Amino acid sequence: MDGKTGKTRYFAYSDYLKQKYGERVYKLPVNLPITCPNRDGECGKDGCIFCGDVGAAFENLPSSLSVKEQIRRNAEYIGKKYKAKKFIAYFQNFTNTYMPIEDFKRVISEAAKENIVEIAVSTRPDCISDEYLEVLNDIKNEYNVEISVEIGLQTVNYKTLEKINRGHTLAEFTDAVLRVKKYGFDTCAHLILNLPWDDKTDVIENAKMLSALGVKQVKVHCLYIVKNTKMAKMYQNAEFEMGSYFDYADKVITFLEYLSPEIVIQRLIGRAKEEHTLFANYSTSWWKIKDSIDAQMEYLDTYQGRKCDYLNGKCVRKFLT
Numbered sequence: 221m222d223g224k225t226g227k228t229r230y231f232a233y234s235d236y237l238k239q240k241y242g243e244r245v246y247k248l249p250v251n252l253p254i255t256c257p258n259r260d261g262e263c264g265k266d267g268c269i270f271c272g273d274v275g276a277a278f279e280n281l282p283s284s285l286s287v288k289e290q291i292r293r294n295a296e297y298i299g300k301k302y303k304a305k306k307f308i309a310y311f312q313n314f315t316n317t318y319m320p321i322e323d324f325k326r327v328i329s330e331a332a333k334e335n336i337v338e339i340a341v342s343t344r345p346d347c348i349s350d351e352y353l354e355v356l357n358d359i360k361n362e363y364n365v366e367i368s369v370e371i372g373l374q375t376v377n378y379k380t381l382e383k384i385n386r387g388h389t390l391a392e393f394t395d396a397v398l399r400v401k402k403y404g405f406d407t408c409a410h411l412i413l414n415l416p417w418d419d420k421t422d423v424i425e426n427a428k429m430l431s432a433l434g435v436k437q438v439k440v441h442c443l444y445i446v447k448n449t450k451m452a453k454m455y456q457n458a459e460f461e462m463g464s465y466f467d468y469a470d471k472v473i474t475f476l477e478y479l480s481p482e483i484v485i486q487r488l489i490g491r492a493k494e495e496h497t498l499f500a501n502y503s504t505s506w507w508k509i510k511d512s513i514d515a516q517m518e519y520l521d522t523y524q525g526r527k528c529d530y531l532n533g534k535c536v537r538k539f540l541t
């Protein structure tokens with residue numbers, strides 16, 4: 221990938237999927253009736269301070285439907301809409317490895333059928349163990365599907381992680397990435413680039429840490445303020461301010477500049493329903509923000525990896541030339 225040419229100045233997920241599968245591939249969300257150890261008392265009761273009752277996704281079908289049925293309905297709808305033939309079964313909401321291992325095996329196997337080329341499992345860093353990865357590896361071999369594991373981090377700043385009540389630190393994330401990589405599965409890290417307690421130094425360290433760990437993909441979000449959360453109360457009490465759109469765009473561009481050009485960008489901005497939030501994406505549609513960041517990168521003539529010169533012994537490089 222050359223970040224300086226082409227339609228975008230970063231390694232877009234759609235390009236990666238086309239390279240990998242030879243055609244457009246679409247995600248089918250699968251919603252399981254599960255929770256999260258940061259909500260049920262295992263490691264915390266209140267959850268992350270920004271997390272709403274509906275979890276991360278609002279586009280899902282009801283979790284009372286079987287995995288098979290959710291995939292069938294979503295494949296029919298998305299297949300027709302985009303003329304798609306290959307799909308990724310995406311277990312997104314809450315913590316999709318937080319269940320007895322036999323249940324995990326059953327639900328993941330149920331997704332590995334016909335036109336599913338990949339299974340993507342979203343989870344927390346402290347819910348990844350060798351035993352669960354072994355299950356995924358068996359499914360990969362038995363059904364000939366690719367596996368990717370999406371791991372929530374939000375920020376590498378362990379003091380901010382404490383403030384947002386994540387219930388884990390950077391160490392668990394590092395451990396999880398290294399374990400997933402041993403199996404050759406793609407890893408995807410989830411970050412919120414504009415947490416109020418993080419500054420630009422943290423944004424740069426996010427990029428450097430993911431690059432050093434060799435994470436394969438990244439999903440970047442702008443913070444939403446979801447109604448009825450602890451963060452919503454703090455926002456209403458003016459305990460912090462949301463920066464401007466320009467501040468967010470600047471953070472995203474800085475992040476991309478320091479990020480390895482090998483890392484695939486799944487998204488630069490998320491989506492949230494207005495009725496669930498007090499603040500979401502500066503009341504602007506996600507694609508307008510994305511287009512504006514793309515245009516700004518073009519204007520600045522910058523690209524992903526432009527400042528990624530810090531790995532592999534920067535200071536001894538002069539002795540090797």
Ligand code: SF4
Nearest residue numbers: 256258267268271314
């Ligand atoms: S880990 Fe995810 S599901 Fe659990 S409380 Fe935090 S954001 Fe919500």
